[in-house]
Amino acid sequence: MSRVLSLALGKVSGRGGPSMLESGPGGSPRKVTIEHLHKTYLTSSGRTVALQDVNLTIGKDEFIALVGPSGCGKSTLLRIVSALIRPSKGKILIDGQPVLAPSNEVGIVFQQAVLLPWRSVLDNVLLPAEILKLDMGKARKRAYDLLNMVGLSGFEKRYPGELSGGMQQRAAICRALIHSPSMLLMDEPFAALDAMTREELGLELLRIWALEKKTIVFVTHNIPEAILLADRVVAMSPRPGRISEIIEVDLPRPRTLDMEFLPEFKSYSDRVRAVIGHA
Amino acid sequence: MANPAVAPATDAAEFEDEIIVDNRKLSMLDVAAPFVTFVILLLVWEGAAVYFSVPSWLLPAPTEIAKAFVEWRGELWYHSLVTLYETLAGFALSIVLAIPLAVMIVFSPILRKCIYPLLLGLQSVPKVAIAPLLALWIGFGVLPKILVVFLVCFFPIVVSTATGLASVSPAVMDLIRSLSASKLQTFIKIRFPTAVPHIFVGLKIAITFAVIGAVIGEFVGAESGLGYLILASSSQARTPVAFAALVVLTILSIVLFYLMELIERLAVPWAVNE
Numbered sequence: 287m288s289r290v291l292s293l294a295l296g297k298v299s300g301r302g303g304p305s306m307l308e309s310g311p312g313g314s315p316r317k318v319t320i321e322h323l324h325k326t327y328l329t330s331s332g333r334t335v336a337l338q339d340v341n342l343t344i345g346k347d348e349f350i351a352l353v354g355p356s357g358c359g360k361s362t363l364l365r366i367v368s369a370l371i372r373p374s375k376g377k378i379l380i381d382g383q384p385v386l387a388p389s390n391e392v393g394i395v396f397q398q399a400v401l402l403p404w405r406s407v408l409d410n411v412l413l414p415a416e417i418l419k420l421d422m423g424k425a426r427k428r429a430y431d432l433l434n435m436v437g438l439s440g441f442e443k444r445y446p447g448e449l450s451g452g453m454q455q456r457a458a459i460c461r462a463l464i465h466s467p468s469m470l471l472m473d474e475p476f477a478a479l480d481a482m483t484r485e486e487l488g489l490e491l492l493r494i495w496a497l498e499k500k501t502i503v504f505v506t507h508n509i510p511e512a513i514l515l516a517d518r519v520v521a522m523s524p525r526p527g528r529i530s531e532i533i534e535v536d537l538p539r540p541r542t543l544d545m546e547f548l549p550e551f552k553s554y555s556d557r558v559r560a561v562i563g564h565a
Numbered sequence: 566m567a568n569p570a571v572a573p574a575t576d577a578a579e580f581e582d583e584i585i586v587d588n589r590k591l592s593m594l595d596v597a598a599p600f601v602t603f604v605i606l607l608l609v610w611e612g613a614a615v616y617f618s619v620p621s622w623l624l625p626a627p628t629e630i631a632k633a634f635v636e637w638r639g640e641l642w643y644h645s646l647v648t649l650y651e652t653l654a655g656f657a658l659s660i661v662l663a664i665p666l667a668v669m670i671v672f673s674p675i676l677r678k679c680i681y682p683l684l685l686g687l688q689s690v691p692k693v694a695i696a697p698l699l700a701l702w703i704g705f706g707v708l709p710k711i712l713v714v715f716l717v718c719f720f721p722i723v724v725s726t727a728t729g730l731a732s733v734s735p736a737v738m739d740l741i742r743s744l745s746a747s748k749l750q751t752f753i754k755i756r757f758p759t760a761v762p763h764i765f766v767g768l769k770i771a772i773t774f775a776v777i778g779a780v781i782g783e784f785v786g787a788e789s790g791l792g793y794l795i796l797a798s799s800s801q802a803r804t805p806v807a808f809a810a811l812v813v814l815t816i817l818s819i820v821l822f823y824l825m826e827l828i829e830r831l832a833v834p835w836a837v838n839e
Contacts, residue, residue, distance in 0.1 A: 370743060387745060392743065402737070404833070413744075414744050417744045417745075417754070445835055
């Protein structure tokens with residue numbers, strides 16, 4: 287189907303092909319299995335259950351949106367998938383292998399751009415390539431391509447302080463993609479941006495995803511954003527954080543902003559709203 | 566010119582830009598005002614000294630200080646160089662020892678627990694009071710002065726460097742951890758650049774302390790330096806010379822401070838421009 291077609295296109299475009307990585311399986315797409323995942327915190331004031339028995343299978347090249355009110359554990363889940371924190375119980379398998387340490391097959395985008403102020407935009411994008419000791423000549427070329435793709439060409443030598451919030455977040459997305467990870471984890475990446483920039487960046491993300499297929503887990507508390515972007519919306523509810531429903535979004539791709547006016551869109555959004563329990 | 570005191574006209578016939586003053590830029594008034602005030606104060610001082618015929622050994626008039634400046638320029642130059650040498654040598658020594666110590670404190674939790682509280686405790690010891698002891702142990706040469714300077718500079722640099730190295734935001738740590746960066750990579754690419762603006766805060770505090778430290782070292786017992794010159798000339802009732810030395814000392818202190826600020830601007834343009 288269309289997904290297969292896009293995958294083929296991604297390979298033809300050759301931008302983020304497996305050749306980018308000197309080691310490892312390269313840009314091969316991955317399947318993520320989350321089994322009976324729990325996360326609890328113990329403090330002097332008692333025990334907090336952040337996640338309770340979370341089960342989820344994320345398909346290869348799938349775009350998943352985790353949506354829910356604050357405190358539902360969606361960011362915690364993302365941080366466990368990225369191996370930044372450990373689960374209290376349960377496991378996460380990527381292609382059947384348990385996740386033990388952060389992998390260079392993963393790119394992460396945070397709510398804040400987290401650009402280093404002393405590095406130019408280009409050098410910020412190149413940071414993962416330096417740390418992972420990739421071929422810097424190829425990485426530099428890819429950085430220029432990525433910055434061009436998000437409309438930041440001409441800004442390579444600028445410093446983050448000179449950029450708007452939206453431009454900074456674009457640069458952060460390029461940084462997450464520089465080493466051609468097969469999985470992109472995004473923790474409320476557009477939450478700090480204004481509504482218009484947010485929509486613009488969402489569509490841009492879809493365009494990039496169409497060019498370079500990868501598994502994307504996108505955390506948000508914005509329901510229309512989740513529906514517009516994702517293949518499946520995983521609705522979570524708080525106290526204790528758990529998955530209350532998984533909603534398959536059957537809107538055609540490429541998605542456009544005016545789809546928000548479709549009756550299907552409204553019914554999806556009503557359903558999500560109903561399950562996460564705030565009208 | 567737009568005058569805010571005048572009630573604004575609701576109907577502007579002529580096109581008129583509202584002038585936005587850039588606060589970072591110094592206007593002519595900003596430069597001239599303190600200068601003019603300074604000159605007026607000097608004139609008042611001069612006038613009072615002449616009118617009340619204050620003896621020169623008690624409070625010399627500015628012209629007498631200027632005269633001492635010219636007559637004693639050779640001595641002032643020589644003693645300035647001694648004090649400058651002591652200041653810079655002590656300052657450099659403290660940088661060389663304080664920054665590595667701060668790195669060790671940040672990297673080793675055990676070392677941090679053992680040393681850091683002691684360091685903070687030692688910082689409250691008045692270093693000035695140690696100067697006579699240093700003279701007792703090492704004598705009256707240049708070395709004890711350098712050590713006093715070292716002692717007063719050391720703590721601000723250690724504390725600011727350690728604070729800076731530990732001030733990497735949790736978000737940046739997440740980013741760097743997600744890439745499985747080694748400790749060395751984290752230090753070189755993240756921690757140290759993050760710390761540099763903090764280190765400069767410490768260096769700027771230290772350089773002003775440094776001059777004071779050198780003078781105090783000279784007060785305790787010396788044969789040269791501006792502190793010695795002030796002490797010697799005031800004990801011989803050559804007060805204009807003491808004042809001239811004081812002026813040189815002030816200028817030295819200001820120049821060193823702004824030199825540090827210039828180096829900071831060159832080294833960390835991103836932090837200064839924020």
